[in-house]
Amino acid sequence: MQYNNIFFEKFNKVARITLNRPEVKNALNVQIFVEIANAINDVTRDNEIKSLVITGAGDTFSSGGDVDFVLNDLCPKSSVEIRNLIKEYYGTTVLSLRNLDKPVIGAINGAALGAGFDLLLHFDLRIASETATFGSIWVKVGIIPALGGMFLLPKIIGLGRASEMILTGEIIDAQEAFKIGLVNKVVPAERLQEKAMDLAMRLSNGPPIATSIAKQGINRGLTGHLLGELDWAASMQSICFKTEDCREGIVAFKERRKSKFQGI
Numbered sequence: 001m002q003y004n005n006i007f008f009e010k011f012n013k014v015a016r017i018t019l020n021r022p023e024v025k026n027a028l029n030v031q032i033f034v035e036i037a038n039a040i041n042d043v044t045r046d047n048e049i050k051s052l053v054i055t056g057a058g059d060t061f062s063s064g065g066d067v068d069f070v071l072n073d074l075c076p077k078s079s080v081e082i083r084n085l086i087k088e089y090y091g092t093t094v095l096s097l098r099n100l101d102k103p104v105i106g107a108i109n110g111a112a113l114g115a116g117f118d119l120l121l122h123f124d125l126r127i128a129s130e131t132a133t134f135g136s137i138w139v140k141v142g143i144i145p146a147l148g149g150m151f152l153l154p155k156i157i158g159l160g161r162a163s164e165m166i167l168t169g170e171i172i173d174a175q176e177a178f179k180i181g182l183v184n185k186v187v188p189a190e191r192l193q194e195k196a197m198d199l200a201m202r203l204s205n206g207p208p209i210a211t212s213i214a215k216q217g218i219n220r221g222l223t224g225h226l227l228g229e230l231d232w233a234a235s236m237q238s239i240c241f242k243t244e245d246c247r248e249g250i251v252a253f254k255e256r257r258k259s260k261f262q263g264i
Contacts, residue, residue, distance in 0.1 A: 006018060033093045055196065099219070207249060
């Protein structure tokens with residue numbers, strides 16, 4: 001499949017999506033969301049790929065929504081049309097990220113603002129360049145976070161801090177993002193891609209069945225309740241215990257060697 005707004009690459013067990021509109025700071029429009037969704041579908045179907053990295057081209061992760069598209073194409077539509085378009089293209093793509101049964105690592109190489117900020121909240125892990133900045137700036141243009149930010153951000157950094165970021169549109173730097181738990185690690189800009197790929201490969205070499213089920217459990221925990229999750233976890237653990245990966249992991253632990261997981 002041909003991609004015009006992203007780079008899509010595969011390296012052994014790891015796939016990488018690079019938002020590739022550097023001339024507009026990787027602004028997000030319908031076309032780029034469609035291409036991201038298509039790439040995610042490819043990752044889903046490819047049994048050789050075990051993890052996904054997402055980053056941006058140039059010095060920006062994403063400046064947010066494409067303002068020309070918003071002004072010229074989105075705003076003239078009726079409220080019903082706007083709602084349907086957001087759900088069909090933007091909402092579907094971010095849900096596909098959360099539902100992907102493989103780990104998603106964000107390599108945040110620069111500013112991540114507005115819709116770009118909401119997008120990265122759907123990643124499982126986030127590594128930031130020292131030059132990265134983060135902002136839920138929607139309120140500054142009179143709109144609200146529409147890609148899951150109001151739901152996910154309080155769960156990631158807490159209600160009070162999330163309220164501050166969403167209601168003020170405050171932009172924070174990478175160190176502050178690390179301090180509040182928004183990102184997992186901050187690294188020098190020149191080592192960002194290396195560190196992200198290292199983590200992706202580490203996850204790719206893990207037990208794929210258990211990793212997939214664990215991610216499902218984390219997603220369920222976003223909306224579930226404890227009793228139901230304990231029942232579900234017991235059922236899923238019974239599956240994990242019957243895999244060859246489980247046996248290999250236990251034997252390798254006893255023999256003090258590195259496990260060789262096969263996904264069976």
